[in-house]
Amino acid sequence: MTAAPESTPDTSPQTGRPLPRKEDARLLTGRTRWTDNIEPPGTLHVAFLRSPMAHARIGNVDASRAREMPGVAAVFTGADVADEQGSLPCAWPVTEDMVTPAHPPMAVDEVRYAGEAVACVVARDPESAADALEEIDVDYEPLPAVLDLEEALADGADAVHADAGTNRAYVWPFSNGDVDAAFAGADVVVTRRYRQQRLIPAAMEPRSVVCQPEEGGYTMWSATQIPHVLRLMLATVTGIPEHDIRVVAPDVGGGFGSKLQVTAEEVLLLLLARRLGRPVKWTESRSEGFQTTHHGRAQIQDVSVAADADGRLRGLKVDLLADMGAYLMLVTPGVPLLGAFMYPGIYKMDAYSFTCTGVFTTTMPTDAYRGAGRPEATYAIERIMGELAEELGMDPVELRRRNWIGSGEFPYTTVAGLTYDTGDYEAATDRALDLFGYRELRAEQERRRKDGDTVQLGIGVSTYTEMCGIAPSRMLGELNYGAGGWEHASVRMLPSGKVEVVTGSSAHGQGHETAWSQIAADRLGVPVEDVRVLHGDTRVSPRGLDTYGSRSLVVGGSALVHACERVVGKARVMAAHMLEASEDDLEFEGGRFRVRGTERPAATIQEVALAVFAAHDLPEGAEPSLDSDAAYDPSDFSYPHGTHLCAVEVDTETGAVRIRGYTAVDDVGTVINPLIVEGQVHGGLAQGIGQALYEEAVHDADGTLVTATMADYLLPSAADLPGFTTDRTVTPSTTNPLGSKGVGEAGTIASTPAVVGAVVDALRPFGVRDVPMPCTPERVWRALQEARQARNGGEGR
Amino acid sequence: MPDIRVTVDGVRYDDQVEARRLLVHHLRRLGKVGTPVGCDTSNCGACTVLMDGASVKSCTVLAVQADGSRIDTVEGMASDGAWHPLQTAFHRRHALQCGYCTPGMLMAASDLLQDNPDPTEEEVREGLEGNLCRCTGYANIVAAVLDAAAEMRAAEMRTAGMHAEDLAAAEAPTERTPVGGGAA
Numbered sequence: 001m002t003a004a005p006e007s008t009p010d011t012s013p014q015t016g017r018p019l020p021r022k023e024d025a026r027l028l029t030g031r032t033r034w035t036d037n038i039e040p041p042g043t044l045h046v047a048f049l050r051s052p053m054a055h056a057r058i059g060n061v062d063a064s065r066a067r068e069m070p071g072v073a074a075v076f077t078g079a080d081v082a083d084e085q086g087s088l089p090c091a092w093p094v095t096e097d098m099v100t101p102a103h104p105p106m107a108v109d110e111v112r113y114a115g116e117a118v119a120c121v122v123a124r125d126p127e128s129a130a131d132a133l134e135e136i137d138v139d140y141e142p143l144p145a146v147l148d149l150e151e152a153l154a155d156g157a158d159a160v161h162a163d164a165g166t167n168r169a170y171v172w173p174f175s176n177g178d179v180d181a182a183f184a185g186a187d188v189v190v191t192r193r194y195r196q197q198r199l200i201p202a203a204m205e206p207r208s209v210v211c212q213p214e215e216g217g218y219t220m221w222s223a224t225q226i227p228h229v230l231r232l233m234l235a236t237v238t239g240i241p242e243h244d245i246r247v248v249a250p251d252v253g254g255g256f257g258s259k260l261q262v263t264a265e266e267v268l269l270l271l272l273a274r275r276l277g278r279p280v281k282w283t284e285s286r287s288e289g290f291q292t293t294h295h296g297r298a299q300i301q302d303v304s305v306a307a308d309a310d311g312r313l314r315g316l317k318v319d320l321l322a323d324m325g326a327y328l329m330l331v332t333p334g335v336p337l338l339g340a341f342m343y344p345g346i347y348k349m350d351a352y353s354f355t356c357t358g359v360f361t362t363t364m365p366t367d368a369y370r371g372a373g374r375p376e377a378t379y380a381i382e383r384i385m386g387e388l389a390e391e392l393g394m395d396p397v398e399l400r401r402r403n404w405i406g407s408g409e410f411p412y413t414t415v416a417g418l419t420y421d422t423g424d425y426e427a428a429t430d431r432a433l434d435l436f437g438y439r440e441l442r443a444e445q446e447r448r449r450k451d452g453d454t455v456q457l458g459i460g461v462s463t464y465t466e467m468c469g470i471a472p473s474r475m476l477g478e479l480n481y482g483a484g485g486w487e488h489a490s491v492r493m494l495p496s497g498k499v500e501v502v503t504g505s506s507a508h509g510q511g512h513e514t515a516w517s518q519i520a521a522d523r524l525g526v527p528v529e530d531v532r533v534l535h536g537d538t539r540v541s542p543r544g545l546d547t548y549g550s551r552s553l554v555v556g557g558s559a560l561v562h563a564c565e566r567v568v569g570k571a572r573v574m575a576a577h578m579l580e581a582s583e584d585d586l587e588f589e590g591g592r593f594r595v596r597g598t599e600r601p602a603a604t605i606q607e608v609a610l611a612v613f614a615a616h617d618l619p620e621g622a623e624p625s626l627d628s629d630a631a632y633d634p635s636d637f638s639y640p641h642g643t644h645l646c647a648v649e650v651d652t653e654t655g656a657v658r659i660r661g662y663t664a665v666d667d668v669g670t671v672i673n674p675l676i677v678e679g680q681v682h683g684g685l686a687q688g689i690g691q692a693l694y695e696e697a698v699h700d701a702d703g704t705l706v707t708a709t710m711a712d713y714l715l716p717s718a719a720d721l722p723g724f725t726t727d728r729t730v731t732p733s734t735t736n737p738l739g740s741k742g743v744g745e746a747g748t749i750a751s752t753p754a755v756v757g758a759v760v761d762a763l764r765p766f767g768v769r770d771v772p773m774p775c776t777p778e779r780v781w782r783a784l785q786e787a788r789q790a791r792n793g794g795e796g797r
Numbered sequence: 798m799p800d801i802r803v804t805v806d807g808v809r810y811d812d813q814v815e816a817r818r819l820l821v822h823h824l825r826r827l828g829k830v831g832t833p834v835g836c837d838t839s840n841c842g843a844c845t846v847l848m849d850g851a852s853v854k855s856c857t858v859l860a861v862q863a864d865g866s867r868i869d870t871v872e873g874m875a876s877d878g879a880w881h882p883l884q885t886a887f888h889r890r891h892a893l894q895c896g897y898c899t900p901g902m903l904m905a906a907s908d909l910l911q912d913n914p915d916p917t918e919e920e921v922r923e924g925l926e927g928n929l930c931r932c933t934g935y936a937n938i939v940a941a942v943l944d945a946a947a948e949m950r951a952a953e954m955r956t957a958g959m960h961a962e963d964l965a966a967a968e969a970p971t972e973r974t975p976v977g978g979g980a981a
Contacts, residue, residue, distance in 0.1 A: 020888050027896030028884045028903070030831020030871035037830040127815065204835050204843060204897035204931050253833075253897030254931050286836035509895025509932055675891045679933060683894060686934035710840035710929070718935040719926040723918070747934075 011525045011590040014518035018675035019528065021514040023507075026251070033250040035208035035223045036283045043210070044073050046272060046282040047129035048265070049119040049136050050291065051111035054703025055146065055160070055362040058109055058118060059139030066121060066135040071128030074276060075136065077119045078108040084271055086237040088327070089262055091229075091482035092334035098170040098358075101161045103327040105264035110143070112160055112326035113364050114704050115291030117264055122272060122280060145703035149300055149321040149359045160326055160360040169324050169358035170333060174340055176415050177351030182315030186306030190388050196376045197773050198298040198323065198697040199690075200713055201369045203508075205253020206289045211269040212279035217244030222266055224249050225259040226546035227506050229483070231538050233262040233330075234270055245270075249536040252508030256687065257368030258293050259508065260548045261330050290708045295697055296369020298323035299336060303343075303380045311392055311402045313349040316415075318380065320356040325365030332367045333358050334481060338467070338549075339373030341416040345381040346425055346465045346641060347403040352415040362703045368548060370687055371745040374466045375752060382462045382753035386760070387769065396461045396757075397429065397438070404463065411734075418467060420639045422731040428665045429463060432643035435725050436663040441647050449765050457660070458648050458762025462754035465641035468742030469735070470549030473633050486633035487551070488543040489559035491520065491567050493626040495613035497606025499524060499531045501563075504544015505556030506536045510744065511676040512552060518672050519557055519738070523564035525591025525605055543631065550640070550742030553672065558736040559632035566628030571608045574626075577619040578603050578611060638733040640741035642666035646754040650762040655781030657693060657759055659722040664750065666726070669733040669741035677743050681726050684747020690716045691748075692755035694774050714774075767791050801864040805829055806873030814860045820846075820853075823860035824870065831872040832900055835929070842928030845901035846870045852908035854901075854927070871900035874907070882952070883907055883945040892941035894932035902928050906942045914950055918943065 026032050063075040078085075088103040106117045119136050123129035144158040151157055152167040160167055183189060210221040218240065224230050227247040235242035252259065265282055272280045284292070302319040322336040336356045344352055371378075389396035405412045407424040414420065433439075438459070445457040470476075473484030488504035501520050505512060517531040534540050544556075568588055575593035576583040579600065586593045592602040608626070611617070615624035647660040664681055671677050694714040698707045707713040732739030752773070759775045760768055767787040771780055798813040803823075810827055821844040824832050832855060835843030844855040847869040855868075874881045883903050886892070893899045902925065909916065909924040916924065921942045922935070930938060 020891065023896070024888045024893060027893055027899050028871075028880070028887055029875060030829075030900050032831070032833075032896055034830075034833060034897070036833065037825075127817075202931055204841065204895060204929065205833070206835070252895070254895040256931070283834075286838065286841070511894070679891045679894055679937060682934035682936045683932045684934075687931070709838045710836045711838045715929050715931065717926045717929060718922040718939060721922075721935055723936055723939070724934065 010527050011521070014521045014528050015670070015672050016674065017518065019514055019518060019673055020675065021511045022517060023511060023513050034205060034253060035210060035221045035250055038210050038221050038250065039281060040210070040212045040279040043279040043281050044122045044124065044276065045126045045129050046269060046280050047121050047126065047133050048117040049133045049138070050288070051107065051114055051116045051118055051140070053111060053140050053142060054114045055143040056111050056140035057143060058107060058111060059141055061119060062137040063119060066132040069128065069132040069135060071124040072121055072132045073124070074122045075119060075132065078104060078106040081106055081268070081271055082108045084238070085267065088264060088267065088329060089233050089237060090328040090330065090332060092331045093480055094172050094333045094337055095170045098333060099164045099166065099168070100328055101164060105267045112362050115364060120268065122276065145701070146360070146362045147699055147703055149323055149361065152359050152361055153357070160362055167360040169328065169360055172337055172356045173354065175353035176417060177315070179315050179317060179351040179353040182351040183304070183306040186314045187309040188388065188391055189304060189306045190384060190391055191304040192384050192387060192770065194301045194303065194380055194383060195772055196297040196299040196301065196379065197691070198366070199296045199369055199695055200290050200697050201256045201258035201293065201296055202713070202715055203254030203256055203258050206284045206286055207259070207263065207265065207293055208283040209266050209269045210279065210281045211273040213273050213277055217246065218270060218273055219246045219248065220266065220270060221248045221250055223252050223259060225252065225255040225506055225508055225548060227536055227538055228504060228544040228546055230262055230266065234267065237267050238270055240270065247538045249506050249508070255508045256370040257296065257372055257548060260368050261294055286710060287708045290713060291705050292364060294329055294367040295325065295364050296366055297376060297691070298366050299376055301376065301380045303384050305384050305388055307388055309392070311394055311399045313347050313403045315349055315351040316344060318343050318354045320354070322356055322358050323363065323366055324358045324360050325363045326360060327365050329365045329367050332365050334479070335366065335368055335373045336376065337373060337479065339377035341418050341467060342374050342377035343381050344414050344416050345378065346405055346463055348405060349415050363699060370684065370748045372549065374745065375688065375749045378462070378464045378466070378749045379753045382464065383757060386461065386757045390764065397433065400461070400463050419636065420465065421636065421734045423465065423639060423641050423667060424729060424731050425463060425641060427729045428641065428667050429643040431727055431729060432645050432663050432665040435665065435727060436645040436661065438645065454653050455649050455651050456762040458650060458758040458760065460646040460754040460756065460758030460761060462644040462750045462757065464644070464750040465639050466745060466749050467637040468550035468640055468745065469554030469634050469638040470551045471634070472636055483545065484633065485545065485551070485555065486631050487545055487556040487559045488629065488631045489556060489563045490629040491563045491627065493567060493609040495610055497526065497530065497609050499526055501531055501533045501560060502541045503533060503535045503556050503560065504541050504546065505552040506544065506546045507552070508547065510552060510680070511673065515553060515672045515676060516557065516560055519560050520564055523561060524567060525589065550744040553738065553740050554638050554736050554742045555632060555634055557672070557738050557740065558634065559630045561737045562630035562632055563628045566630060567626050570626045570628065571605055573619055573622055574608050574612050575603045578608065634736055636735040638669065638735050638741040640666060640668045640743065640746050642746060642750060644750040644754040646751070646758040648755065648758040648762060650759060650780060652784060655777035655779070655784065657775055657777070657780060659689070659755065661725065662722055663725040664747065665729060666743070666746050667729045667731055667741070668743040668746060669730065670739035671728065671730070672738070672740065678726055680743045681747045682724055684745060685724055685751045686716055686721055688748040688751030689721060689755055692752045692773055692775060694720065696774050763787070799861050801861055803863050803866055803868055805868045806870055816859070816861055818860045819856050820858040820860050820863050821855035824855060824868070829870055829872060832870050833897055835897065840929065841898070842905060843898050843901040845904040845928060847904055847908060852905050871903055874903060881907070882948040883942070886941040886945035886948065890937045890941035890944060892933060892937040898928060898930040902930065902938060906945070909942070910946050910949060914946060916946060
């Protein structure tokens, strides 16, 4: 490959180009900078002693033998740090009377979930620390485990937090329209209970934290999604001034929400570094992480839908029990409420009511996991639409057509109060039906049913939307969230014409370095390889609100657009001066300022950058810098949507499910890099399918997590998953300058109901109406037996 | 403590190690941190390396068991300044996102292709079953391995052809991507 000559840099449009990622080189060659690869000289290693009990009073803790072990620098119990450890933060008090129990990073008097830290050893190496843990004796006085959400709310239930006097964290209601009238006047009412099993996010990189005292302050490296939020929260919890803390998120190996947290270990390592004056390091083992990295989902959903005989939706009622776990962590209580606005999905209806009750249990707290509230909502509405279609004897796609917002009706304000800016549900659905071969598959299904084939075919439909680009600060404020939702970018034009882009959005596998380079290349007219993207270090990227909620491109990318516009604005003044023309007469294209309608020579942005750097001849009043910043706050959420169709074969003798085909047509607005977008969809599908078929965090009756290893918690492998058929339709978002809608969570949100819906659809002839997730062979088989027995019993009567 | 000698990516290391130390931890203490640890039950495969040419999960091998062995890790995969065809294919096909599983995935895939240079999609899926990825949904990984297999077979054919015709090998064009390049 020959490089383009210096005089004609390649400035062809980058937006929409499937550019392989810049990040890959270090990841493919083992030169990655994971937190666990960082070890400053003199580092001491930390290991935590964790409670084997879900709920117990802590009696005497004897660490005397551990302190005498070789290589041990220090041992601390919860009591040792009680005065300085503070309480882990919850940034989302969803109601004024929400119960927010104190959450000490290390338990002092009582443990409330198995895995909670009660002591820690600091030693010369990880082995010495692990050995010393064995020598700590803790007296536990067992207390009752609280695991069942409904039992937890009953009168006289054992309390997770005795002081609170209730296991009810909050009750959050929402309603719009006359729900009672809608249900009273309806021809059909369908009511279902769905269970969102507890999931373990399981990013491939375990959590890891290194904290080093230096220059009168502290540098913390952490495998986190949120270096900026973490810095602020560490300062708030410990009282160490914010400007004395630097947080670095080096290469981070996946997060999916699990690293959107301020963890006990992060706070404690900061305190240990302060106490000992030495760098300290901790990396979780996988089984430790499964117990103590926050979990997701864990809800019981009671859903009722009311409709006319022709299928027109009248109303929707949702009553939710949401498992908070033992404490409220960073956004624990808010997660189910992110779903509150999404239950109506893409459908028009007259009335909607929603209530969420947050419930404490003696388990690891739940918090954001890919989709955070929205997968649960989408699951419920898409599953119950399938049930309603069955009730009405109508094709499930036709039922959706009769109720969805038409492409001519945007912007449309839903019954949940959100205004969807753009979308085209018809286009996405038509394309998906085509690619999937819907009609042919239905015919095959009919045939197999008629033939009594032992392997039945089922088809699942999911026409989802989601609120992304979290979020408009004003709306977060209305929801009592503790922070805003803006994002920051800055652009530095170097004298040589190369560009540094700094983003506050912190990547952990998404490909920001590539996509941001593409945006900057287009907006500044520079070659994409001339752009370097910096992120994930509060010293390099001073402002930001980090990465979650499919917000990075929509919000962070938009901030970059604005910063680039400011650079070009400043460059225009200088270019006009250099070309002896009026600014108004200049056009800027492909990185060149040219006097409109003339053959006069142009000034490239690189020439302007050099001239501004030299600053020998600046226009009157101009500053010698093109560098610019922008902070961008979106005017509204963005609303990606799509149609996902899944075909499964279910062996009615064994209960085994095989995904025969999966088609996803997503509308994520304008696409910067289709390669990255497709990858996000694939990965999202894998996690949604994981919930549908494989994954579940299970506790025994004592509250011990029995799926605490990868041998027990089934993450789908390459052999478990099918290939995917994906395509896109595009209706650009109008709420941000890129027109993008966000894609990080789409696949996960859409796929779970498509897969479970397909499993149930396969078993309809036997009377099956639901299979609880995950739809393991045993559960499918049991559902089939129960339905058959119910039917036989009915016939016998 | 036992003395062991292992050759990692062509460099010999003589060390005393604790008998209980796992190979992956030994590698990482040697500074070979390109091989990460992903689990503690040998399920994830992130730590896969080649031991005397065969893939092993380096968390299931004690360092002392590797005494006298040759270990190849992802750090030594590129040679003569050029990426391995698997690395190139993973890049082109976007077969990695966070990249944490990638070192193990690459090593497992190279072992797979050694055993079966022309696998079907299903054989690739089965062959990589012991390596978990949480980001990609595997579709692009499978495609990349199939691409690399085709590329490696084609290169093999070219080499064989060259020998047959006794051509001057030095004239042959290279299809490999330079290290650190290939993006643009």
